[in-house]
Amino acid sequence: MAMSKAHDAALLRAAGRLLVRRADGRQPPRRLPRPHVVPGPYVPEWWMSGVNSTYAGIWWALPAAGPELRLGSPDDPFVQDVARHARLLQASRVGYRGRNDLYEAYIHGDEPGEMQAVPPVPGLSAEQSRQINLRVGRGRGIRVQPGRDSEFVLLHTDYFAVWDRARAYAAATVRLLQARL
Known part of the structure; x- marks a missing residue:
């Protein structure tokens, strides 16, 4: 589970970086973000608990909406898809921040x-x-x-959906970038 979280956070950072660079008209970076993984077949417990407690930095990797609008019109389905996934990731952030308020x-x-x-x-x-x-x-x-039960269920669902939403955002970003080549 910790390995998956580290890879998903790196995937989200890479997708965001590629999208911003392409929107600015620059070349892709020479190196993309990589997951911070301890090498070797044995993964120590301290590393797994550190990744699980910090969520592998996924909350700092969430993209801001907007760069996709510089790659096409707001009516473009690829742009709309990326923007929708960015909004869903922001909903996960709201769930993360508001989880203890209930x-x-x-x-x-x-x-x-x-x-x-x-x-x-x-x-x-x-x-x-x-x-x-x-x-x-x-x-x-x-x-x-x-x-506040229904609000709790919604925040809880949004909070734990961040991993699926991160992969969906990265996939939508790749589709948008492939369409703009």
């Missing part, structure tokens, strides 16, 4: 199985209090805030 600490209520939000910290806003309660570990556990 949780709250809870305590058990009076009834069996009932859960209530931990009371707010006096003197703090509701949002600051929610964050403090989560970080300090007040309460019995954490849960998704009531009424």
Whole structure:
């Protein structure tokens, strides 16, 4: 899994670099980004946990929308495809950044199985209090805030779809570049 993440992040960086260089009218770079992989048949656990915890730098490799518009009109299907995949990657970034905003600490209520939000910290806003309660570990556990289940499912889906979206963006970029040769 870590190897796949490292390769997908390098693929996304290479696709973005090729697209920008072509849009600027420059030659392709002599060297494309390569995955940072430990050589040899044995991959140490520290390397795999480092890649998995940092997501192989995929969040810094996400492309900005726009360079594809310099290679054709907005009505061109190849340009639209690349722009659509860039927007989907940005949705994954939103899911990544907002993944912790939906949780709250809870305590058990009076009834069996009932859960209530931990009371707010006096003197703090509701949002600051929610964050403090989560970080300090007040309460019995954490849960998704009531009424935000559909938002949680959408953010969770977008967050973990980044790998598939990175490969789809790279494939769309290659199709656009081949059409412009």
